[in-house]
Amino acid sequence: MGRDHKEHKRHRSRSKERKRSRSRSPRDRRDRDRDSRRDRERQRDYDRRGDDKMRDREKQRDADNKQRQQETKKESKSAVFEMEESRNDIDDILGMKDVDLEKEMERRRRNVELWRAKKKKDELDQASEASDDKNRKKKAWNLDDEDDEDEFDVLSQEKSEKSTENGQNIEKIDKKPVKMEEEDEEEDPLDAFMAEISKKNAKKSGNSGQKSSGVVTIIQEEKPEKEKGQLLENEDNMDMVIDDFDIETAAASLCHKGRMLAATDHSKVYYRKFKKNFYIETEEIKRMSKAEVKAYRDELDSITVKGIDVPKPIKTWAQCGVNLKMMNVLKKYEYTKPTSIQAQAIPSIMSGRDVIGIAKTGSGKTLAFLLPMFRHILDQPELEEGDGPIAVILAPTRELAMQTYKEANKFAKVLGLRVACTYGGVGISEQIADLKRGAEIVVCTPGRMIDVLAANSGKVTNLRRVTYLVLDEADRMFDKGFEPQVRSLLTVSYGFREKVEEKKVFSRKIKKSG
Numbered sequence: 001m002g003r004d005h006k007e008h009k010r011h012r013s014r015s016k017e018r019k020r021s022r023s024r025s026p027r028d029r030r031d032r033d034r035d036s037r038r039d040r041e042r043q044r045d046y047d048r049r050g051d052d053k054m055r056d057r058e059k060q061r062d063a064d065n066k067q068r069q070q071e072t073k074k075e076s077k078s079a080v081f082e083m084e085e086s087r088n089d090i091d092d093i094l095g096m097k098d099v100d101l102e103k104e105m106e107r108r109r110r111n112v113e114l115w116r117a118k119k120k121k122d123e124l125d126q127a128s129e130a131s132d133d134k135n136r137k138k139k140a141w142n143l144d145d146e147d148d149e150d151e152f153d154v155l156s157q158e159k160s161e162k163s164t165e166n167g168q169n170i171e172k173i174d175k176k177p178v179k180m181e182e183e184d185e186e187e188d189p190l191d192a193f194m195a196e197i198s199k200k201n202a203k204k205s206g207n208s209g210q211k212s213s214g215v216v217t218i219i220q221e222e223k224p225e226k227e228k229g230q231l232l233e234n235e236d237n238m239d240m241v242i243d244d245f246d247i248e249t250a251a252a253s254l255c256h257k258g259r260m261l262a263a264t265d266h267s268k269v270y271y272r273k274f275k276k277n278f279y280i281e282t283e284e285i286k287r288m289s290k291a292e293v294k295a296y297r298d299e300l301d302s303i304t305v306k307g308i309d310v311p312k313p314i315k316t317w318a319q320c321g322v323n324l325k326m327m328n329v330l331k332k333y334e335y336t337k338p339t340s341i342q343a344q345a346i347p348s349i350m351s352g353r354d355v356i357g358i359a360k361t362g363s364g365k366t367l368a369f370l371l372p373m374f375r376h377i378l379d380q381p382e383l384e385e386g387d388g389p390i391a392v393i394l395a396p397t398r399e400l401a402m403q404t405y406k407e408a409n410k411f412a413k414v415l416g417l418r419v420a421c422t423y424g425g426v427g428i429s430e431q432i433a434d435l436k437r438g439a440e441i442v443v444c445t446p447g448r449m450i451d452v453l454a455a456n457s458g459k460v461t462n463l464r465r466v467t468y469l470v471l472d473e474a475d476r477m478f479d480k481g482f483e484p485q486v487r488s489l490l491t492v493s494y495g496f497r498e499k500v501e502e503k504k505v506f507s508r509k510i511k512k513s514g
C-alpha cells in the first residue's frame with residue numbers, strides 16, 4: 001500500500017509537470033490526450049485495486065478484530081490489545097487517503113469503545129460473582145443470633161492469630177469449620193466447630209470426658225520451655241536453679257530406656273599419642289624413706305594405699321607441679337595446703353596412673369582430681385574445630401555436676417579453659433550450644449551426656465579427644481543403675497576404650513565414697 005501511494009504521488013506530480021509544459025501542437029495534443037487517457041486508466045486501475053485491497057483488508061481486519069477481542073477478553077489487557085492493533089496496521093494507515101483514514105479511525109474508535117464497554121461489563125460480572133461467593137461463605141457461618149456471631153468471629157480470629165504463632169496444632173483446628181460446611185450444611189457451624197476442638201483436646205489429654213481448649217494445651221507445652229531457658233541463662237548463679245527434679249526417677253527412667261551409644265570402630269579412628277605422666281618428684285620427697293612415708297600417711301588420716309610403686313604423698317602445692325596461675329587461685333581461696341586425699345591422690349594421678357580414691361564427704365576429693373586434670377589439659381594440643389572435650393567428669397546427680405562445675409570454673413577461667421555442664425532435667429538446647437562452641441572440660445550426668453552425643457547424628461560433640469576421665473562418686477552412679485551408660489561412654493572415650501572390661505574400674509568394692 002505504501003508503495004502504491006508513493007507511485008500515485010509521483011504520477012500526479014508528473015501530470016502537473018506535463019500540464020505546465022503543455023504545447024499547442026497537434027502532435028503534442030495527441031500525446032497529451034494519450035497521456036491523459038493513460039493517466040485516467042491508471043487512476044481507475046489504481047482506485048479499483050485500492051478498493052479491492054481495502055475490502056479484503058477490512059474483511060481480514062474484522063476477522064482479526066473478532067479473534068483479538070475474544071483473546072483480549074480472556075486476558076483483559078487493553079494496553080496489549082491497542083499496541084498490537086497499532087503495530088499491525090501502521091503501514092496501512094500511512095498509505096490511506098485522508099477520507100479513508102478518517103473512516104478507518106472512526107471504525108477503530110468504535111471498536112475500541114465496544115471492547116472497553118465489554119471489558120467493563122466482564123469486570124462487573126466478575127466482581128458480582130466474587131461478592132456472591134463471599135456472601136455464600138458468610139452465609140455458611142451466619143448464625144441466627146447476632147451476638148453469637150460476634151462471639152464466633154472473635155473466637156475464629158483468635159484461633160487464626162494463634163495458628164500463626166504456634167504452628168500446626170491450631171491450624172488443623174482452624175481448617176475444620178470449612179470441612180464441616182462441606183460435610184453437613186444443616187449442622188450448626190459453631191456447635192460443630194466447638195465439638196471438634198473438644199474432641200481434639202480430649203484426644204490429646206487422653207480424657208474424653210473433660211472439656212479443655214487447644215490454647216491451654218499449647219501454653220502448657222510452651223511454658224516449661226521458657227522455664228528451662230531461664231534456668232540455663234542463670235547457669236553461673238547456681239543459687240538460681242530450682243531443684244524440683246527427681247533425679248532418682250529420672251535415673252530409673254534412663255536405665256529403663258537403656259540409652260546406649262552406637263559402638264565405635266576404633267580401628268577407623270586416628271588417635272594421636274598423648275602424654276599423661278607429668279609428675280616430677282621433688283628432692284625433698286625423693287629423700288623420704290619408706291618409714292617416713294608410712295609415718296606421714298598415718299599422719300594424713302591413716303591413708304592406706306594399694307598398688308605397685310605408689311608415689312609418695314606430697315606436703316605442699318609446690319611439690320605437685322602446679323603452675324603460677326593455679327597457685328594464685330589456691331591462694332585466693334585459701335587452700336593453704338593439700339588435704340589428706342589430695343596429698344596422696346595428686347602425685348598418683350599426675351603420674352598418669354588410674355586412681356580410685358575413697359574418702360569421706362568434704363575431704364577435698366574434687367580438687368584432688370581437678371588439679372591434675374588442669375595440668376593434663378594444658379599439656380595437650382589445643383582444641384580444634386569439631387573437637388570434643390579433653391576431660392570428662394561424670395557425676396550421678398546434677399547437684400554434684402553443678403558443684404564440680406563451679407569448683408572447676410575457679411581455675412578454668414584464669415587458665416583460659418572452658419567448662420561445660422550437661423545434666424538432665426532441663427532444656428538440652430543451651431547445653432548443646434555450649435558444647436558446640438567447644439569446651440576442654442565437660443561435667444555431666446551420664447544419661448544426658450549420651451543424649452547430647454547422640455543428638456544431631458553425633459555432630460554436637462564427641463569423646464574422641466578424651467584422655468582424662470573422672471567417675472565422681474562412682475559407687476552412687478552404679479547404685480543408681482548408670483553402669484550401662486558409663487560403660488557406653490567409656491567405649492567411645494579415646495583414653496579409656498580398652499579399660500571398660502578392667503575389673504578394677506568397675507569393682508563392686510567401691511562401696512562408700514562419702
Ligand SMILES: Nc1ncnc2c1ncn2[C@@H]1O[C@H](COP(=O)(O)OP(=O)(O)OP(=O)(O)O)[C@@H](O)[C@H]1O
Nearest residue numbers: 335336337338339360361362363364365366367514
Ligand atoms: N586443700 C584445701 N584446703 C582448704 N579447703 C579445701 C581444700 N580442698 C578443698 N577444699 C574445700 O573443701 C570443701 C569440700 O571439698 P570437696 O567438695 O572437694 O569435698 P568432697 O570430698 O568432694 O565432698 P563430696 O564428697 O561432698 O563431693 C570445698 O568447699 C572446697 O573448696
